[in-house]
Amino acid sequence: MMPSKDSKHPPNLKISNIGEKKLIKRLLSRSRASQPNSPFFDEFYFKSLSDDAALIDLGDNYLVVTSDLLLESSHLPSDMSPEDRGRKVVTVNVSDLAAMGAKPIGFILSLGLPEDLPLNEFDEIMDGVLKSCQDYEMGLMGGDTNQSDELILSGTCLGIVGKNKVLMKEGARPGDVVAVTGSLGVAAAGFEFLLSPQPVKENLKKELRNSTLKLIQKQAIQPRARLKEGISLANTGAVTSATDITDGLASEVGELLEASKNSVGISLFETMIPITLEVEELATALDQDPLDLALYYGEDFELLLTIEKDEFKHLKDEFGLHQVGVVTDSGKMEIINKDGKTNILEGKGYQHFVNK
Amino acid sequence: MMPSKDSKHPPNLKISNIGEKKLIKRLLSRSRASQPNSPFFDEFYFKSLSDDAALIDLGDNYLVVTSDLLLESSHLPSDMSPEDRGRKVVTVNVSDLAAMGAKPIGFILSLGLPEDLPLNEFDEIMDGVLKSCQDYEMGLMGGDTNQSDELILSGTCLGIVGKNKVLMKEGARPGDVVAVTGSLGVAAAGFEFLLSPQPVKENLKKELRNSTLKLIQKQAIQPRARLKEGISLANTGAVTSATDITDGLASEVGELLEASKNSVGISLFETMIPITLEVEELATALDQDPLDLALYYGEDFELLLTIEKDEFKHLKDEFGLHQVGVVTDSGKMEIINKDGKTNILEGKGYQHFVNK
Numbered sequence: 001m002m003p004s005k006d007s008k009h010p011p012n013l014k015i016s017n018i019g020e021k022k023l024i025k026r027l028l029s030r031s032r033a034s035q036p037n038s039p040f041f042d043e044f045y046f047k048s049l050s051d052d053a054a055l056i057d058l059g060d061n062y063l064v065v066t067s068d069l070l071l072e073s074s075h076l077p078s079d080m081s082p083e084d085r086g087r088k089v090v091t092v093n094v095s096d097l098a099a100m101g102a103k104p105i106g107f108i109l110s111l112g113l114p115e116d117l118p119l120n121e122f123d124e125i126m127d128g129v130l131k132s133c134q135d136y137e138m139g140l141m142g143g144d145t146n147q148s149d150e151l152i153l154s155g156t157c158l159g160i161v162g163k164n165k166v167l168m169k170e171g172a173r174p175g176d177v178v179a180v181t182g183s184l185g186v187a188a189a190g191f192e193f194l195l196s197p198q199p200v201k202e203n204l205k206k207e208l209r210n211s212t213l214k215l216i217q218k219q220a221i222q223p224r225a226r227l228k229e230g231i232s233l234a235n236t237g238a239v240t241s242a243t244d245i246t247d248g249l250a251s252e253v254g255e256l257l258e259a260s261k262n263s264v265g266i267s268l269f270e271t272m273i274p275i276t277l278e279v280e281e282l283a284t285a286l287d288q289d290p291l292d293l294a295l296y297y298g299e300d301f302e303l304l305l306t307i308e309k310d311e312f313k314h315l316k317d318e319f320g321l322h323q324v325g326v327v328t329d330s331g332k333m334e335i336i337n338k339d340g341k342t343n344i345l346e347g348k349g350y351q352h353f354v355n356k
Numbered sequence: 357m358m359p360s361k362d363s364k365h366p367p368n369l370k371i372s373n374i375g376e377k378k379l380i381k382r383l384l385s386r387s388r389a390s391q392p393n394s395p396f397f398d399e400f401y402f403k404s405l406s407d408d409a410a411l412i413d414l415g416d417n418y419l420v421v422t423s424d425l426l427l428e429s430s431h432l433p434s435d436m437s438p439e440d441r442g443r444k445v446v447t448v449n450v451s452d453l454a455a456m457g458a459k460p461i462g463f464i465l466s467l468g469l470p471e472d473l474p475l476n477e478f479d480e481i482m483d484g485v486l487k488s489c490q491d492y493e494m495g496l497m498g499g500d501t502n503q504s505d506e507l508i509l510s511g512t513c514l515g516i517v518g519k520n521k522v523l524m525k526e527g528a529r530p531g532d533v534v535a536v537t538g539s540l541g542v543a544a545a546g547f548e549f550l551l552s553p554q555p556v557k558e559n560l561k562k563e564l565r566n567s568t569l570k571l572i573q574k575q576a577i578q579p580r581a582r583l584k585e586g587i588s589l590a591n592t593g594a595v596t597s598a599t600d601i602t603d604g605l606a607s608e609v610g611e612l613l614e615a616s617k618n619s620v621g622i623s624l625f626e627t628m629i630p631i632t633l634e635v636e637e638l639a640t641a642l643d644q645d646p647l648d649l650a651l652y653y654g655e656d657f658e659l660l661l662t663i664e665k666d667e668f669k670h671l672k673d674e675f676g677l678h679q680v681g682v683v684t685d686s687g688k689m690e691i692i693n694k695d696g697k698t699n700i701l702e703g704k705g706y707q708h709f710v711n712k
Contacts, residue, residue: 013475023469023478023501054464054497056514058414065497067512069466071504108410110425110510113379119369122379141410141421145379148427154466154510156423158412 053096053159055166062166064159066096072151077194080221082121085153086128087222092246093157094136095225095301099244101167101234102159104138104227111145112152125153136227165234169259171241172306178266178325179312181226181303183274184249185290188297189282190220196286207285212278223301229319230303238311245304248296249273249324250345252304253333265330268345270337274322295345409452409515411522418522420515422452428507433550436577438477441509442484443578448602449513450492451581451657455600457523457590458515460494460583467501468508481509492583521590525615527597528662534622534681535668537582537659539630540605541646544653545638546576552642563641568634579657585675586659594667601660604652605629605680606701608660609689621686624701626693630678651701 015023053066070076070089080088090107097104109129113122133140141158172178193204193216205213226244233239241259245252253266275290283290306327307315315321328334333345371379409422426432426445436444446463453460465485469478489496497514528534549560549572561569582600589595597615601608609622631646639646662683663671671677684690689701 014471015469015473015475015478016471017475054462056462056497063419065462065464065512065514067464067466067498067510068500069468069502069508069510071468071502071508073505074503106410106412106421108421108423108512110423112425112427112508113371115370115372117371119371119373122371141412142423144424146425146427147430148508149429149505152425152427152468152504152508152510154423154425154508156421156464156512158421 053100053102053157055100057163058160061160061162062102064097064100064102064161064166065156066093066159067154067156068092068096069152069154076151076153077191077221079194079217081128082124083128083131084221085151086125086130087132088128089153089155090129090132090136090157091223091225091301093155094132094227095244095246097157097159098225098227098230098301099167099242099303100159100161101165101230101239101242102161103231104136104157104159106138106141106158107133108141108156108158109143110152110154110156111143112148112150112154113145114149114151115147117151125151136225161234165237167230167234167239167242167305169241169243169256172256172260172264172266172327173240174264174327174329175309176240176306176327177309177312177323178253178268178327179305179307179316179321179323180245180249180274181229181305181319181321182300183276183279183322184245184295184300184302185275185279185283185293185297186216186219187223187299187301188220188293189279190216190218191297191299192282192286192288192293193217194220200286204282204285208281212281215278216282219300223299225301226303233303233305233315233319236311236315238308238315239305240308241306243304245298245300245302247298248294249304250295250333251298253325253345256304256306257331257333263329263331265328265332265334266325267328267330267334267336267342268325270335272322273324409456409458409513411456413519414516417516417518418458420453420456420458420517420522421512422449422515423510423512424448424452425508425510432507432509433547433577435550435573437484438480439484439487440577441507442481442486443488444484445509445511446485446488446492446513447579447581447657449511450488450583451600451602453513453515454581454583454586455523455598455659456515456517457521457586457595457598458517459587460492460513460515462494462497462514463489464497464512464514465499466508466510466512467499468504468506468510469501470505470507471503473507481507492581517590521593523586523590523595523598523661525597525599525612528612528616528620528622528683529596530620530683530685531665532596532662532683533665533668533679534609534624534683535661535663535672535677535679536601536605536630537585537661537675537677538656539632539635539678540601540651540656540658541631541635541639541649541653542572542575543579543655543657544576544649545635546572546574547653547655548638548642548644548649549573550576556642560638560641564637568637571634572638575656579655581657582659589659589661589671589675592667592671594664594671595661596664597662599660601654601656601658603654604650605660606651606689607654609681609701612660612662613687613689619685619687621684621688621690622681623684623686623690623692623698624681626691628678629680 411418
């Protein structure tokens with residue numbers, strides 16, 4: 001395909017030179033510049049184009065809409081059963097609603113299906129989708145199917161949240177506690193095991209405890225969205241900003257700061273980041289730093305929150321929250337290591353397209 | 357993948373033995389059986405799971421949600437420019453809103469992008485998406501990107517329609533006029549040309565008029581949704597049922613009947629089906645029946661409507677409608693040919709997955 005004449009880029013620039021997050025921002029910044037001047041934009045205006053989901057004004061409530069697509073080759077390792085795959089496309093979408101404190105109302109599924117997919121497998125995928133919709137108390141509203149080379153599960157989830165309760169990426173204030181809803185890096189450990197070459201996998205099976213293998217795989221293959229926590233925490237009124245951790249803690253901390261004023265910073269405390277023994281066990285066996293699995297991997301679908309300091313102590317036990325840092329006025333992302341030394345935290349996370 | 361033990365089907369049954377429309381019905385019938393018992397289902401219940409889009413009750417209005425996915429290999433011939441591809445993913449979704457008389461309020465795009473896609477091409481696809489959103493007077497609300505082997509454009513479109521105005525597949529009454537918003541088979545003719553083997557294509561280029569080649573290709577590559585017509589016709593109150601023609605007239609007539617009572621039938625008049633000279637020209641050159649292109653192909657994105665007989669004569673000229681048949685009480689799909697002979701009309705249309 002020929003590049004257009006009025007191109008602003010060298011024709012040899014590929015999307016792999018840019019990276020996913022920048023592509024999305026590029027897409028949305030172009031969008032903002034061209035919103036049409038329609039009467040509906042007074043009534044149904046959009047907030048938060050860069051947030052976890054889009055918001056439509058319904059008076060007292062926002063309708064929340066999010067869309068996420070899973071591809072067999074990128075997101076669905078062969079160890080996942082068809083039912084697990086169906087569940088996951090619902091969970092990744094619901095997690096975006098959870099991050100905004102929204103209650104799901106319905107799900108729409110577009111499928112790309114290989115021609116030779118056994119009908120049984122289709123039914124099992126649908127079982128997973130429907131069971132997961134039931135778990136999150138919403139219905140499947142519609143769907144369409146297409147023929148494709150690989151399995152494609154494209155979901156759209158609608159939810160509803162009170163305008164005075166919605167959680168956004170913007171809102172962190174210096175002094176707030178930075179917290180997460182559970183331990184980090186568990187799914188990452190699971191994927192590191194599942195995606196290891198066969199000989200490495202066999203070794204790990206001997207080295208690691210059975211309970212470890214079971215737990216880390218389950219978290220990778222059958223993740224759950226923190227929906228109840230998101231909705232209940234939104235109801236407390238104490239959460240100042242939130243997002244779900246899909247690309248790793250560091251990357252999501254960067255997202256919160258990008259949505260905030262320039263002067264807002266976040267400092268994480270390395271010793272406070274909740275890393276379980278299982279994650280340490282896998283990391284040791286693979287000669288990796290367990291902290292990297294927690295900071296740069298994601299897929300646990302825990303929530304990252306900033307919470308008013310005085311409220312945090314009341315909410316901590318009720319929601320099983322872990323403080324991982326504080327909001328500062330430094331404008332920087334920092335991490336204080338075991339020896340008390342402050343380092344700049346790089347915002348990198350798992351990203352498609354980026355040439356590594 | 358092993359079939360599950362409690363399977364109700366022989367393990368060798370593939371989705372290609374079933375066909376797309378039956379797969380969707382299978383999916384949605386399973387869904388209906390498992391709608392959760394949640395308080396939100398009183399407030400935001402869903403109508404029309406088998407309609408062109410899902411409806412959510414907002415009081416005086418319905419929120420209309422539809423989702424459609426395009427794959428490079430199935431839906432996007434290489435002759436389409438990146439901008440045309442971006443426009444098409446918006447148009448196929450808006451066409452579903454048009455069929456319900458709904459006004460678009462926003463679009464969400466999930467992209468699967470090959471790693472080596474030039475950044476220019478990404479920008480041109482987005483130009484097409486944004487220009488098309490502007491044409492249909494809505495905004496791009498959000499998006500996400502993923503790495504994939506082939507280009508995937510998955511769109512979700514939201515719209516709004518008054519409860520007393522919404523057009524559904526159900527509602528045709530004996531005596532109503534069956535009408536379409538424009539001539540049929542033009543896009544089909546364009547695709548037949550574009551997908552011909554090179555030597556056939558070269559011959560067609562010599563045989564067909566330049567204006568014919570231009571027109572049929574434009575309809576295939578740059579289709580438009582009949583949005584203004586759908587909204588205005590819904591406002592008249594005279595339309596008793598509607599759908600958009602994506603899989604061919606015969607298939608969509610079948611959809612209207614399936615949504616109706618058993619006694620409702622439709623008879624088409626072969627001589628009244630609007631087929632242009634250009635379509636006849638292409639069909640003759642390829643030794644095909646032009647009627648087949650109109651009945652069994654789709655992709656023109658015209659609307660199929662049933663309209664109260666007395667109102668039809670007032671609306672005909674204003675909206676450029678063509679009567680193609682009448683609603684009967686026979687419970688059958690029939691077509692009356694040039695010689696006045698009545699034949700049963702087969703409901704087949706373009707379908708993925710079906711082994712032909």
